[in-house]
Amino acid sequence: MNILSSLQIINIDAICLHEDHEPQRLDKTCKAIQQSGELCHPPIAMQMRDGRYLILDGAHRTGALQRMGCKRIPVQLARAEDIMLEAWDHIVSAGPWLSALKQQGHVYEDVRSHDQPAIVTITADDGSTYCLAPRNDKAHWWQRLEIWHQIVDSYSRHGAVTRVAQNSSAALEKGQVRVTSPVYTMAELEEVVLAGKTMPAGVTRFKINGRLLNLKIPLHWLADPMFDSEEWESYLSRRASSIRLYSESIYLCEA
Structure with a gap:
């Protein structure tokens, strides 16, 4: 497979996001991008059944291009077999x-198992663990999602x-807690987006082969x-000669 064939230019109006922005990260x-005048890493996307393109990785790059008034966005289209959806834990100060x-x-604090899955699980610096569960045992999925947003917004x-x-x-320092979120499937994530909802900022983690x-x-x-x-095709032709695939482990300093 020619990896550059997965790179597409998409009208920015056809793009949708599955998670909120972190304001400070979006500003940064x-x-x-403005200072460099370039987009180094194209966002990763998949096409949904309604024809729109869902950004899997690169919400802040996408938001930055939207803020700057860009008309289109380059995305790398990922194949379903190359995508693994996980979740990030968040370490924050209690x-x-x-x-x-x-x-x-x-929500209420619950150390026992509950009829409904926990919205989040919290681990304290002393190793004790408890969950935050909805007070309403019959809360619909979108109500749980709204409460999840409130939790993440609160500590953010x-x-x-x-x-x-x-x-x-990762070890917790004194006064810190670790917040563990549930892991969604790709089908569940698409249903959230098709319903016009978003996930809280920074909770989804995508592992994608061939980035x-x-x-x-x-x-x-x-x-x-x-x-x-x-001009775009000419650019791709030039880039094709400089693409390198590294099969060994790579350690990248992102500072």
Whole structure:
């Protein structure tokens, strides 16, 4: 398979997102793209059954291009067999956000198993674990989703959020908690988006084989009302000679 054939230019109006933005991260991403004048890493997308394209990875890059008024966006279309959907754990400082959240009456603390799955599970720095469950045992999925948004928004406003893989053994510092979210399937995620809803910011984690990186696509192509398809094809031809596949493990410093 020619990996560059998975790269498509899509009208930005045909793009939809499955998760909220983190405001500070969006500002940082927008500034970085504007300064470089290039989009280094194309977002990863899949086409939904209604014809629109769902961004799987790259919500903040997509949001930055939307903010800058771009007319189109380059995306790498992923095949279903190359996608694995997981979830990020969030490490945050414990604080008044948790007690304030419970006082709102939507959730309660539960150390036992519950008729409904927990909205999130929280691990404290002393190793104790409990879950936040909806007070309404018969809460519909969209009500659970709204409460999940409230939980993530509460601690995101309180301080920095560190994402870690759910199978990692990251140690908690004193005063920190680890928030574990449920893992959705791709079918469930698509249903959320088709219903006009989104996931909370930074909870979905996609592992995708064959990711295209460092393409450095000129920003002016994406903002120009007229798209020059010949210039795009010429760009792809030049890039084809510099694509390298690394099969061994790579450690990338993203600082």
